[in-house]
Every structure is written in C-alpha cells, then in structure tokens.
Amino acid sequence: MKLSELMPGQGGCIKVVGGEKALRHHLLDMGLTPGTQITVRKIAPLGDPMELTLRGYELTLRKDDAAMIELADKPDLYACASCSASCPYHSLEKAKK
Amino acid sequence: MKLKIALVGNQNCGKTTLFNLLTGSSQHVGNFPGVTVEGKSGTIRQEFIPHDGSDEKHIEAELFDLPGIYSIAPYTPEEIVTRDFLMNEHPDAILNILDATNIERNLYLTLQLEELQIPMVLALNMMDEVVAAGNSIDVMKLQQDMQIDAVPISAVKGDGVSELVNRIIDAAVYKKKPAKIDFCEVGPVHQAIHSMAHLIADHADSRGLPLRYCATCLIEGDDSMVERLGINANEKDILGHITTEMERDAGTDREAAIADMRYAYIAKVTKNSVHRVGDTIEQKRSVKIDNILTHKYFGIPIFLGIMSLIFYLTFGVIGKTLSDWFSMGIDFVTGLADKGLTAYGLNPAFHSLIIDGVFAGVGSVLSFMPTILVLFFFLALLEDTGYMARVAFVMDTALRKIGLSGKSFVPMLIGFGCSVPAIMATRTLSSRRDKKMTIFIIPFMSCSAKLPVYALFASAFFPDKAALVMIFLYLMGFTVAIIAALFLKNTVFTGKPVPFVLELPAYRMPGVRSMALSIKEKAGDFLRKAFTIIFAATIVIWFLRNFDIRLNLVTDTSHSILAVIGTAIAPIFGPLGFNDWRLSTALITGLTAKEAVVSTLAVLTGAGTGAALGAAVASMMSSASALAFLTFTLLYMPCVAAMAVTRREIGKRNAFGAMAFQTITAWIVAFIVYHIALLF
Numbered sequence: 001m002k003l004s005e006l007m008p009g010q011g012g013c014i015k016v017v018g019g020e021k022a023l024r025h026h027l028l029d030m031g032l033t034p035g036t037q038i039t040v041r042k043i044a045p046l047g048d049p050m051e052l053t054l055r056g057y058e059l060t061l062r063k064d065d066a067a068m069i070e071l072a073d074k075p076d077l078y079a080c081a082s083c084s085a086s087c088p089y090h091s092l093e094k095a096k097k
Numbered sequence: 098m099k100l101k102i103a104l105v106g107n108q109n110c111g112k113t114t115l116f117n118l119l120t121g122s123s124q125h126v127g128n129f130p131g132v133t134v135e136g137k138s139g140t141i142r143q144e145f146i147p148h149d150g151s152d153e154k155h156i157e158a159e160l161f162d163l164p165g166i167y168s169i170a171p172y173t174p175e176e177i178v179t180r181d182f183l184m185n186e187h188p189d190a191i192l193n194i195l196d197a198t199n200i201e202r203n204l205y206l207t208l209q210l211e212e213l214q215i216p217m218v219l220a221l222n223m224m225d226e227v228v229a230a231g232n233s234i235d236v237m238k239l240q241q242d243m244q245i246d247a248v249p250i251s252a253v254k255g256d257g258v259s260e261l262v263n264r265i266i267d268a269a270v271y272k273k274k275p276a277k278i279d280f281c282e283v284g285p286v287h288q289a290i291h292s293m294a295h296l297i298a299d300h301a302d303s304r305g306l307p308l309r310y311c312a313t314c315l316i317e318g319d320d321s322m323v324e325r326l327g328i329n330a331n332e333k334d335i336l337g338h339i340t341t342e343m344e345r346d347a348g349t350d351r352e353a354a355i356a357d358m359r360y361a362y363i364a365k366v367t368k369n370s371v372h373r374v375g376d377t378i379e380q381k382r383s384v385k386i387d388n389i390l391t392h393k394y395f396g397i398p399i400f401l402g403i404m405s406l407i408f409y410l411t412f413g414v415i416g417k418t419l420s421d422w423f424s425m426g427i428d429f430v431t432g433l434a435d436k437g438l439t440a441y442g443l444n445p446a447f448h449s450l451i452i453d454g455v456f457a458g459v460g461s462v463l464s465f466m467p468t469i470l471v472l473f474f475f476l477a478l479l480e481d482t483g484y485m486a487r488v489a490f491v492m493d494t495a496l497r498k499i500g501l502s503g504k505s506f507v508p509m510l511i512g513f514g515c516s517v518p519a520i521m522a523t524r525t526l527s528s529r530r531d532k533k534m535t536i537f538i539i540p541f542m543s544c545s546a547k548l549p550v551y552a553l554f555a556s557a558f559f560p561d562k563a564a565l566v567m568i569f570l571y572l573m574g575f576t577v578a579i580i581a582a583l584f585l586k587n588t589v590f591t592g593k594p595v596p597f598v599l600e601l602p603a604y605r606m607p608g609v610r611s612m613a614l615s616i617k618e619k620a621g622d623f624l625r626k627a628f629t630i631i632f633a634a635t636i637v638i639w640f641l642r643n644f645d646i647r648l649n650l651v652t653d654t655s656h657s658i659l660a661v662i663g664t665a666i667a668p669i670f671g672p673l674g675f676n677d678w679r680l681s682t683a684l685i686t687g688l689t690a691k692e693a694v695v696s697t698l699a700v701l702t703g704a705g706t707g708a709a710l711g712a713a714v715a716s717m718m719s720s721a722s723a724l725a726f727l728t729f730t731l732l733y734m735p736c737v738a739a740m741a742v743t744r745r746e747i748g749k750r751n752a753f754g755a756m757a758f759q760t761i762t763a764w765i766v767a768f769i770v771y772h773i774a775l776l777f
Contacts, residue, residue, distance in 0.1 A: 022173075024352065028356035034349065034353055056198075056202075
C-alpha cells in the first residue's frame, strides 16, 4: 500500500522509499527509512498535503510525494524484506525466533 | 587569537534563539568566508575558564550562524552552504544544537558532522521541556556512547549556556575531535565503508579531507566527491564494485543503507540514554491547537481572520498611529531645519536640495518605518510560534496550482501592506526559483501607498462608485498576479518546484529577546536602505525637477529636465489614453514612493489639494483613460525602496528583469482596460 492512500489515523511500516534522487535522499535523511513506523495525522483543508507523524515529530508531505513511499502490509511481516533493526515489527519477529 | 565556531543544527531546534543569546548585539550580517552566501555572525562575549589553569582567559570566538538543515548531503542550497563552510573554512569547532524533545532525528545530523573530524560539542536544547514531561536523557551515557561532550540547555531560559560556552571554547582551544566515528554495526555497510576508506586513504590524506566522511559520501553516490578526491577510472571501478556488493548483501540500495545504518546506531544510543514516558506538554498542546488552527473547515477562515486582524492593527491602528507620530516628528525637524537654513541665509538652490530633496524624500520613506516594523513584529510572532509552517500546510494546494508552494503565501499577503517587507519575507523560501517568482509577482498586490492615488482619481471620476473602483483595483492586482505566475511558470521559471517537505514544529512561546533582536535587525536594514539608495534617488529626482537642460535653476517645474523627460515619454501612454506630460512625470516621481504621484500632480497642476486637485485631474482626461492610469499605477514597477530590496534579494540582473516585466505587464493590462472601458 502507498502512504498517500492512508486515511487520517492510519499508519504503517515503511517498506520502500522511491522518488527522484534529491527528494528521496532528503526523505531518508528526515528519517523516512525502510522499517520506520509512520502515521497519517491529518489531511490539509484543501485535500493536500498530508500531516504525518514519525520518529516523534510532525512532517508534511504532498500526496504526490507520499505516493512514492510504499508501506509494508501489516499482517504479512515478512514482506518487509529490507526492514531495519529499528523496525518494531521486525525486532518482534526476531525475538520470537 | 580569534576562534571560529560554526553553529549547526536542524530547523526549529532553537538555533536562532541560542545565537542571539550568545552573541547579543555584536552580531552583524556579512559574506561568510569560503561560501558566497550572506549570513550572520557575532562574537561570543563570555569569558573562558581554562581547565588546565593556564591564563588564556581572553579568548574571543566568532560564532557563525549556519542555515538550519537536516543533513549535510549536498542537495539543498542550505546543505551545500553548510558543507562548504565546514569543509573549506575549517572552523575551530562546531556547536551542534539539538532539539532534545526530538533527539532521534536531530542526532542524524550529529553523526554526519562527527565524520568531518572537527572538534564539536552538543547543546541539548529544550531540556526543560523534556524534564517537565517526565522524560529524561542520561547525558553522561549519551556522551559516552557518542564519545562527544554534551550540555543540556534551555536557550529560551538561558539555562546551561555559560557551561556550554566553556565547553565549546575548551573543545576549540584543545582541538578535541570526536573520538568515535565508527557508527556501523559489523555487516555489509560496515565492510563497504571500511574497504572504501582503505581505498581512498591516500587521496583524502593528501587533500586534507576527513577520511570517513569521504568514504560514506562515495558510497552514497556523491559524484562531486569523486572529483574532489581525484579518483582515477581504475579506482572508480573498484569503488563501484564495493557499493554493488554492499547493495546486494544488505538487500537495499546505497542511500537507504547508509541512512539506515545511522538511524540504527541512533536507536542503539537512545535506547541506553533516552527514557521517554510520553509526549511533552508542548507537543500535546500543539495537537490541541492544531485541531482548531488547521481544522478541515475552520482552518482557512481562521487564517484569513488572523491575517485581517494583523493588517487592521498594522495599517489601521498601531502602525498608522506610530507612523503619523513619526511623520509629525519628521515634519517638525524639517521645519526646524528649514527655519535654521533660512536664518543662515543659505543659497536657495542648496536650501531646496536639503529641504525639498533630502528631507522630503527620505522623510516620506522613513515615515513608513513604524508601520513596517509593526508588521514585522506580527510576522516574527507567527514565525516564532510555529504558525507560519501551518499556513504553508493549509495553503499549499492553492499556491501549487500557480507553480509555487504554500511557503510563498505569507509574503504575497504582506504585499497588500507594503512590498518592502513582503520581499524581505521571501527569505524564508528555501528554493531560489520560488523566491524569484514570488518577488516578481509581489508588487502586483496593491500596496497601501497606492491608496491616495486611487482615492484621488476615484473621487474625481467616479464619485458614486469610489468603493467599487477600489475593490476592482485590488482584485485586478490579485488576478494579474495569478496570471503572471502562470505565465512565468511556463516561460522563465520552468524549473520544477521543490518538493514540499516541511516539519511542523510544536507551538511555542517566542523569546522576547529574540523577537526584539529580529525587529532591531529589520529596522537597521531599512535605515541603511533609506540613507543609501533612497537618499541618492531622491537627490536625482530633485535635481531633475529643479534644473532645466541647460542646468539653470528653474522656478516652474514645467521647464525642468523632468518635464522634458515626461514630455518625451508621454507618447508611450498615448495608446492608454493619457498623453499628458504631467501624468507621465507623476508616474516617474511615483518611483520614489507611490503617493508622490498625487503630490506631483498637485505641484504640476498648481491646483493644491482636495477637490480642486480632483477637478484639475478630471479636466485632463476621460474616465476610460483614468481607469487605464489607475491600472498602470497599480501594476508598474515598484518604488525605489522595493527595488532596492529586490536587488538585494535576487541580484541586479533579476531585479531589472522584474522591473521590466512589471512595467510591460502594466502597459498591456492598462491598454486592455482602456479599450474595454471605451466600449461603455
């Protein structure tokens, strides 16, 4: 699922960050790395951009750019292949093993 | 010896507050060494107590306020400025300020900075908020894991700041470089970085570049680093191998792998030292405030309400009253000088130069100052509380349609008050393309100085429909701005608009000291302009008005050089329906300040003020040409003060481009308006 498809209040675990080089780098630097938990807090009154919560702070992103961010489907934890050690689901799975 | 210290940190982490606190009134704007960008620097005033008992007490340190950034990857202009300053200028130390309430993301920049191998100290700002929320940060533990000095502070309250200064000077004097820079867990990324470092060690060494930093840059695919290190084709090949292998083993691409490596290390560090119970009071409060201020239905009306209130207070109540007092003061001083010079018996020509030229010209611009400062006070309040970021959030979609982002909205709105602060407010825009485009269209927003002109013409030609004419003009300015933006977007500024990635900081009460300094700085900026460019321009206009082409002093303005120029350019306005030298002359003097159109017409028609002037103007042209004249006045190039700031913000060439663009647009639109009006 794409980040841009979420409704306010919904969230997920980032799987792939796509997009054009500079933007992608910027997003990674801002902490939108694969494995990060991200929640949509709000959509702006005119329908775009979206307000997101991640790593304890608020960020706004246009839907077009958010469409470049792919989320892992929650039930299928193994889909999150490139998941990092900081991913809560991933570490949970690790602990189970 | 004067130490050079760089102040680096994320946006919204309290960097400016700390800078103001440390440097106070010693700060000045200048070109940063090593980078061709203007920035602020200032002297740290506190005395240093050396830990080894030596007596180097009187160390001076110059603190450089670098742009707020999230990373030093060279992608945005701010990142490039910071990186170039740090790498070319070799500061003695880096003061890295962090928002402790959001330490995880802030530490990302810290890890990058550590790779540069420059002595560094961390300032954990807003520690008071962390503690108040019942959260805690074990500073000792953090220092241990990061192998770097950290000082908890509160920049707003001033807590911990003297300790911070001591530590940073200590680090700079004793060259305490970050001891630990190996942030990677053993694994593919770790392997890649170390092989890379091995490969380029000689290159980095001979060029005096920090090895680990170069290695990560190369893995991330920063091509400028290949050149900088002088890497040959053969080595580049190996380099490619190292990264592909890493990408394969890590199962992700190079950029994500490095970012992930840093965040994974941060997670490890914060797990040991940061104890988080929940959100801070400020964060909880922000959610509640945002429920109202960025509400789905109320968000936009509330924003418009806030802006109206600010405009009303600035241009209707406080600013206007202050400006009136101020101009009374200026009039009083002018009167005194006038009497004094008369008593002294100064040559009448010089007398006129000083009183009619300098005092009247500079005085009329100076009388705006209180209004502008009041406006800036409110804007600083919006900015420092964190509301400005919400405005950008709320208005982005609308602005995006014309090729700009939400961040351009506030400068455009200020344009309805005065173009000067509006153009200065574009400094908050991060993209140069957006900034230029915004500055090009700001003068189309009808500024308050044009009101007297509208009032005169509206009452002379359309006494029953004066209000309607005013509304028509304001709407036309706004419409032309939108059309102009669309035109520019598809012609001159075809570049892609920058992606809109903006942090929404928690709402906070702004520091009084910081606000005061920001106002003071704006006042200084304005005064410098008033006494340089505007001063020169008023003298030129005075000269043109008082001398004929044989350089004899004239008593009747209709014989002056200005009249000659006015007559010469008058035919240009023929197609617009007003081929009268007095009107074209008024438009020229209108360049000093737009109200001057009215006073010039008063002088040239000899009609004085009020109804007599209205009647005199009414006899000069038809109502269709009056509409065309008003349209032209609304849209043509702004006054010298606005041109001066334009030049300063976007350079001489762009400023001339903007002036030409605005004046041509004005002519075309006035032409259209005139011919439509003729139909009725």
